[in-house]
Amino acid sequence: MKLAVLSGKGGTGKTTVAVNLALSLAEKGEKVLFLDTDVEEPNAGLYMKPVLEESLPVTIAQPEIDQGNCDYCGECANFCQFNALAVAEGVVLTFPELCHGCGGCVLVCPKEAIQEGKREIGVIEKGWADSIKFWQGRLNIGEPFAVPVTRYLKNGLADVQEDIVIIDAPAGVSCPVIEAVRDSDFALLVTEPTPFGRHDLELALKMVDHLGIPSGVVINRAGKNNDLISELCQERNVPILLEIEFSKLLASLGSIGIPFSRVLPQWQERFWGIYQSIKEGCPCAS
Ligand code: SF4
Ligand code: SF4
DSSP states (O other), X not given: OEEEEEESSTTSSHHHHHHHHHXXXXXXXXXXXXXXXXXXXXXXXXXXXXXEEEEEEEEEEEEEEOTTTOOOOOHHHHXXXXXXXXXXXXXXXXXXXXXXXXXXXXHHOTTOOEEEXXXXXXEEEEEEETTEXXXXXXXXXXXXXXXXXXXXXXXXXXXXXXXXXXXXXXXSSSHHHHHHHTTOSEEEEEEOSSHHHHHHHHHHHHHHHHHTOOEEEEEEEESTTTHHHHHHHHHHTOOEEEEEEOOHHHXXXXXXXXXXXXXXXXXXXXXXXXXXXXXXXXXXXX
16 A cells, blocks of 8 residues: 655644654554655654665756757757757757756757766665665755656555555645655645645645545644634545644654654554554555
């Protein structure tokens, strides 16, 4: 089962939920693969403290111009939809940070003056956090394209043997989130009972509906304003699977990098309960 943990809004505790869920399932004997797809700021490792054993570069295609063969016709620059090429008198300029690596300019050049080079934009790191297989993507600083790193990270999923893959998605509802979440069997949306939390949860629910992924909600920092979320969940017919009450103890543990389910075993049972509920309602469960 591929279970994506996401949140429309940043700072809701998405990674906290993903990590505690993974640890609780592993404690119960499930074989877990944890994927940190928040490639612009992967931080699940701060809690899980994995030993990383492998680092694989992620590259995208990038044009390399052979100025000697070029007649400066301008066809490559006309073709490029991203303004990553410009032809001036006697020179072809490339702007690597704008290039999406589509390779189209190589094909349209009538003089075969463009070769397909490579540019490294990030890495995939693989290792173990105790019995949990742990993979994360990391986008190089200053690189704008998170999606290829996430796609490369998820490419290896076809061959994994684990019972459950937990995907810690980036916050928001933009392209990197869609890439992280698509093809998941279930989406666990983490929110908080505030107007912003409700607003961004609604966006995230629309996104997973559009992708055809069944979903459930976790209310973090739950308290007297829970109605803000429960009304929306009722309207959209989405179950609330867990409420994590606002607690100084839980916040303190998080602030020093300790997942609370590690030291408060009752939480392992609650996260295990979520997993059972999802399995019961999820057609992918075997
Ligand atoms: S399409 Fe080829 S020949 Fe024309 S300007 Fe670009 S690199 Fe030069
Ligand atoms: S590879 Fe695609 S995006 Fe990059 S410069 Fe060529 S046409 Fe533009």
